[in-house]
Amino acid sequence: MATERRHALRRLAAFGLGGGLWCVGDAWAAAGTGAGSAANPGRAPATGGPGPGPLPAPRPAAQHPAALPPALRRAAAGQTVLSAAWQRRDGQHQIGWLALPADGGALRVLAALDVPTRAHQVIAGTDGALLAVARRPGDWLLRWAGPGHRAQWRWADDDRRYNGHLLPSPDGRWLLSTETDLLDGLGRIVRRDAASLATVEVWPSGGRDPHQLIWAGAEAPGALYVANGGITTLPETGRRKLALGTMDSSIVRLDGHDGRLLAQWRLDDPRLSLRHLARPADERPSPRGRPGPSAVAPANTAATPSATSANTSAPDSASTTAPMSTTSARLDAAGQPTASTAALAAGTAGPTSPPRPWLAIALQAEHDAAEARARAPVLALLDADGLRAIDAPLPLAGYGGDLCATGAGWAVSCPRVDGVALYAQDGRWVGLRSLEQAYALAAAGDGARWWVGGLQQAQRRRTDATEPQSGSAVDGLQIDNHWQWQAG
Structure with a gap:
């Protein structure tokens, strides 16, 4: 049904037909007609069709989050x-912007744009425009500067499909997308021009089923982390998961300038799919630098078995079919950095301090046995000691939906047990906060406040409180997988 509807929309767009709506508050207006309009997501020119106003050009990042449209x-x-x-x-x-009143009133739509199929990630670009991409295997991404502007659409190339996540460069020039090559089934990271959304360069992702990507921090300035989910799918079977017995999920570190594979880590349990990523709330990414031998050099490979899980810097067997240079700025076979880099990441030079996490990863279990899935962990941490899964004292159904960094650690939404699992930054269990079908998570810049969307309610929470500060009724809307805090 979704496919038929998408083709129908494309046929309408080709003839300049169809209609659509955008809204500010409760006021709705026609978005206009013609390929590339907000309502007609046809295969529009890269610059989009003429609209009520010019589409602002990207500008260097000056703040986070990006300012709202005027x-x-x-x-x-x-x-x-x-x-x-x-x-x-x-x-x-x-897609669009939602408002949660401070007094806990009902959630309100500030501005909305119709899209042909389900979106996955919606984020603000460095200029404040929304960037959205379809759920995998997706065939559209868009950029929308808000009411008064036509959306700019980019349909997937015939040989690739979108995998649901985007990442802007901090200077606003580029947009990175995770995609799957339909010919060999391997993952790709596609660097796009942020103004036109056109493809500039394509890199191997180091595995299959790449999902979220995020800039590295002080441990590897200028690098990217990518979560390769490791699940095989085919164009003709859509989202159906195939050959789970040969899953190969991993976290990779890529050079953010040329896509070279720098390091790769795997968990001991191959049936845990690594999917969503977050960095500590008190450390903003710093992707302007370029990693070199001093940033990621060979180091001592000794590590305790409990702290290091199947870490390797060599690409997996599936990814070796694509050309990839890993000769410089590369970790050793244990994925270990220099002692000075580990001390920098931990925030101390003391030998007894625990490593500071570089990255948190939300997990989704793909075990055949229901009992194994029920008890599977939903969180993993990557630090100077390697990649490790974090166990919980109660079953969480093995499904981490979304992930965000709080001021005290990490929040992982677990919709299949109707709650949000909380962990300290080092992975210690904090507790489960109840909310029916909790999914989308977002945190303010310092992580002190965070928001979770559920089936009937959206909650505002504070890191230092066990009860929600306020709740907003979600009436008539089903919030999707992710959202992003922008103001208030």
């Missing part, structure tokens, strides 16, 4: 604003 600032005053994707009660998929 048309929304007054409507959003005094409220928390989140960029998100959702489905209306009538089945229409949309």
Whole structure:
């Protein structure tokens, strides 16, 4: 049904037909017609069709999160604003901005744009425009500067499909997307021009099924982390998971300038798919530098078995079919950095201090046995000692939906047990906070406040409190997998 609907929309776009809506608050207006409009996601030119106003060009990042579009600032005053994707009660998929009143009133749509299929990630670019991409295997991504502007669409190339996540460069020039090559089934990282969304360069992801990607921090300036989910799919079978017995999930570190594979880590349990990523709340990514031998050099390979899990810097067997240079700025076979780099990441030069996490990863279990899935962990941490899964004292159904860094550690949404699992930064268990079908998570810049969207309610929480500060009714909208805090 979704495929038929998508083809119908494309046929309408080809003839300049169809209609669509955007809204500010409760006021709706026609978005216009023609390929590339907000309502007509046809295979539009890279620059988009003529609209009510020019599409702002990307500019260097000056703050985080990006400022709201001018048309929304007054409507959003005094409220928390989140960029998100959702489905209306009538089945229409949309992206846009949502407002959560401080007094706990009902969640409100500030501005919305119709999209042809379910979106996965919606984030703000460095200029404040929304960037959205379809759920895997997806065939569209877009950029929308908000009310008064036509959306800019980029349909997937015939030989690739989108995998649901995007990452802007900090200077606003580029946009990175995770994709799958339909010919060999391997993952790709595609560097795109942020203004046109056109492909500039394509890199191997170091595995299959790449999902989220994020900039590295002080341990490897200028590098990227990519979560390769490791699950095989085929174009003709859509989202159906194939050959789970040969799953090969991993975290890779790539050079953010040319895509070279720098390091790769795997868990002992191959049936744990590594999917979503977060960095500590008190350390912002610093991707402007370029990694070199001093940043990631061979080091002592000794590590305790409990702290290091099947770490290797060599590409997996599936990814060796694509050309990839790993000769410089590369970790050894244990994935270990220099002692000075480990001390920098840990924030201390003392030998007894625990390593500081570089990265947290949300996991999704793909075991054949229901009992194994039920008890599987939902969180893994990567630090100077390697990659390790974090056990919980109660079953979480082996499904980490979304992930965010709080001021005290990590929050992992677990919709299949109706709650959010909380962990300290070093992985110690904190507790489970209840919310029916909890999924989308977002945190303010310092992580002290965070928000979770559920089936009937969205909650605002503080890291230092066990109870939610406020709750907003979610009436008529099904919030999708991810959202991002932008204001309030």
